[in-house]
Amino acid sequence: MDISRTHLIEELNSSMEGQDVLFGGWVVDLRKLGKMAFLTVRDVTGLCQVIVKGDSMTLLEGLNRQSVVRISGKVQASKAKDFDFEVSAIEIQILAKAEYPLPIDPIGRLESDIDNRLNSRALDMRNQKTASIFKLRSQVLASIRETLINKKFIEINTPKIIGSASEGGADLFGLDYFGKQAYLAQSPQLYKEQMTIGLERVFEISSFYRAEKSHTGRHLSEFTSVDIEAAMMDYTDVMDILESIVIDVFKYTSENSKTEQQEIGHEIKVPNSPFERVTYTQALEELSGLDIKIEFGEDLQDSHLRSLGEKHSGFFFLTDWPMSLKPFYIHEKDDDPTLSRSFDLQYGYLELSSGGRRLHDPEQLKVRLKEQDLDPSSFEEHLKTFGWGMPPHSGWGMGLDRLMTVLVGIDNVREVVLYPRDPDRLKP
């Protein structure tokens, strides 16, 4: 079966009148008017109207919406409202039929439940709103890579099957690895730090796993994280990098996704920079002004972050957290050892990223491990690299899926992940 095409739909134009073309895609709409018919056909690049008349009408037998067709025809001027030109069909080949009933309405005229759409995710991509979200996601990834590579970062891939828990905190998924206990990685933290020894500036964009039974619109068991780690940088340096990545993502997508923004019904606006930087201590004071009393050293609850988010709408950094709230590898401040060189990037109440300056002195690391009731001997593989000339370094991890929800203005992370995994969803 010949499935070649001479043109993608976006390559067709009204100056080609009279020209024979061969293209293909899926049937979006089919309107039969007695002895003539209109169909609209979509490929990844666009939508084209096809007109069928006379003897060609027999070619429509058995054709239905969402089926895949290959059409040969002649370009001609169109009287249609939305098209300058159309293709008059000479031959219509049905390459694959769509079988009804379909589980969702792929046109999106009636918006189906998120549950139904996720169960039929591939078909959901025929819905231009959904497809646009993932086209945007691709642009976001491209933009982040471009920004980081321009700043001399090297993209790495660290293992997702690991032999021991990397940093405490979240519960890990355990698995049997040829009779040994293994885990799915919750973060590339230790590996990316190690890589600063030789590659100096590294980043990874990958899936990580948390076995938390969270039921919210912003948590998934499998999520995509953007991580960087850079030698010879302090936490404020990597905050600047994070900020420029976010700004670049918004700039890039706002300019390159006009169609997608229209489909989604959300205009991407480049945020103001620089982002506000609020210290943990200032945050406590602000909350105190709102009659919310929090002791130094207490973590900020969701409700506290919501209150702060109302005051600092949009992106802002929360910096200088108490050491007691931070993992063992975080570096303290010189002027106050109870405070850390750390930060979270917030969008309102939503935590997008957290990072900081890391300890690079193995002796200090061992002390901190013990303080947090972790056993230094189970970190031997990691600690030994610190004796090989570990440069001072800083980094962060950012939840890509959360950033996507901010970018497209949708508050459920499941909308921006192809096949989300949460405690109740393992399939498809």
Added chain:
RNA sequence: GCCCUUGUAGUAUAGCCCGGUCUAGAAUUCGGCCCUGUCACGGCUGAGACGCGGGUUCAAAUCCCGCCGAGGGCGCCA
């Protein structure tokens, strides 16, 4: 782990609170017929549903209980 909401054709919904009017309604989709410029085409026509199991009642889509499914929130966590 806790709390709230919810389940009606393929899809998305009305009806439920206040039981009988439900032979479950309108839309869209799907099938058939008519239609040569549609553009959410139109007209005629057909098919298609009360998640499962108990209970209350003369009578249950409607009230109660259990199970299963779904959505959201809290907590955990990023």
